[in-house]
Amino acid sequence: MVLVIGESHARRHMSLYGYPRDTNPLLSARRGELSVYTDVVSPQVHTIPVxxxxxxxxxxxHPERLTTYPSLIELFNRAGFETYVISNQPLLDGSSSYDAFLKLADHTVDLSARKAPDGILLPPFEQALTAPSDRPKLIVLHLMGCHIGYKYRYPADFDFFTRLNDTLPNAQPDLTPEARTTVDEYDNSVRYNDYLLSxxxxxIEREHTPxxxxxxxxxxxxxxEFRPFNGHAYEKVTSYMCEVPFLVWLSPDFRRMRPDLRFDLTRPYSTVDLPYTMANLAALRFQGYDDTRSLLSPHFRPRPRRVGELPYETVLDMTRKAKERQRAPSFFGSLTRRFAE
Ligand SMILES: [Zn+2]
Known part of the structure; x- marks a missing residue:
């Protein structure tokens, strides 16, 4: 099993999700083999809490389950998997952060010091995939993905969308040249991610193994998108910051082995429940497992979703209002401007 954790990747910018720019040429070619979930949100908008x-x-x-339950990697360790974590983000010693959970893997590789695009993860991935083992494997890759500093996330030959060939869709008419360049660079990082996942x-396909x-x-x-801002910050939270891509790919053998799984792509889901989906996919059963929280279970039941302290519906409402405010300057705003003129 391979779990790939992306970074700052908004599904709105993926052609797989309908973005008019061709940011997913390779994954789109595999569309028939991919389960592309359309309604998954993150439980926060910053890496660490997510x-x-x-x-x-x-x-x-149940915040106490951070320590009273085994973490995801620990669960797979105990279930007899050989576990690998290959990261392009620092695996520090901070026991208060998420890296403490990733470092529980049998094998860890931290390439973050090289400050290179995510392609540097491919050689250690190859090693993990082909290392002799009589156990099933869980390989976790943690990408630098589409993190801010977008132009550093892809090699020069992925400098594809530029102002020269600009077909930027739905652009604000008043988008500055700098802002357009930022969108170009972000979309290039999305297109590089498409290459990496493909x-x-x-x-994996070439291994011919489930x-x-x-x-x-x-x-x-x-x-x-609608105001001069790029990034993610809880104090400015919008739906763009919490609506994430969620993709599942299964080899034909794996799919045959698991006729019990369901692929209902419109299920509303939060990645706070990811461990239940991973456990279900690996056919693990344990005290505390809840089948209604697996995205792939026939017994799935939607649950209220939160982004930090806010219900997701509130975030949608806040986003709508923020866009309205941006479109319609206040009476006083226009009055001030008229004075300035
Ligand atoms: Zn992040």
Whole structure:
């Protein structure tokens, strides 16, 4: 099983999800083999709180499960998997953060010091995939993905969308040249991520062994969508920051082995419940397992979703209002401007 954790990857910028720019040429070619979930949100909009939630059984009702339950990696260790974590983000010693949970893997590789695009994860992935083992494997990849500093996330030959060939869709008419460049660079990082995920799937496929890959992004990103802002910050939270891609790919053998799984792509889901989906996919059963919280279970039941302290519906409402405010300057705002003129 392969779990790929993306970074700051907004599904709105993926052509797989309808973005008019072709940011997913390779994954789109595999569309028929991919389960592309359309309504998955993150439980926060910053890496640390999201991964503390997604890599453990802790949730809003049971924060104590951060320590009283095994974390995701620990669960797979105990179930007899050989576990690998290959990261392009630092695996520090901070026991208060999520890296403490990733470091529980049997094998860890931290390439973050090289400050290179995510392609540097491919050689250690190859090693993990082909290392002799009589146990099933869980390989977790933690990407730098589409993190801010977008132009550093892809090699020069992925400098595809530029102002020269600009077909930027739905652009604000008043988007500055700098803001347009930021969107171009962000979309290039999305297109590089498309290459990376496709390369991983193609490589796994060649093993001809039952295999599954799950991809999700820790949180989304706002990229000059309706106001001059790019990034993610809870105090400015919008739906762009919490609506994430969630993809499942299964090898034909794996799919045949698991006729019990359901693929209902419109299920509303939060990655706070990721451990239940991972456990279900690996056919693990344990005290505390709740089948209604697996995205792939026939017994799935939607649950209220929160982004930090806010219900997701409130975030949608706040986003709508923020866009309205941006479109319609206040009476006093226009009065001030008239004075300025
Ligand atoms: Zn992040």
């Amino acid at each position: 991964l503390r939630a997604a890599l453990t059984f802790a949730d809003w009702d 390369t991983l799937i193609a490589r 295999a599954a890959l799950i991809y999700f992004s820790d949180h989304g990103e706002e990229v000059n």
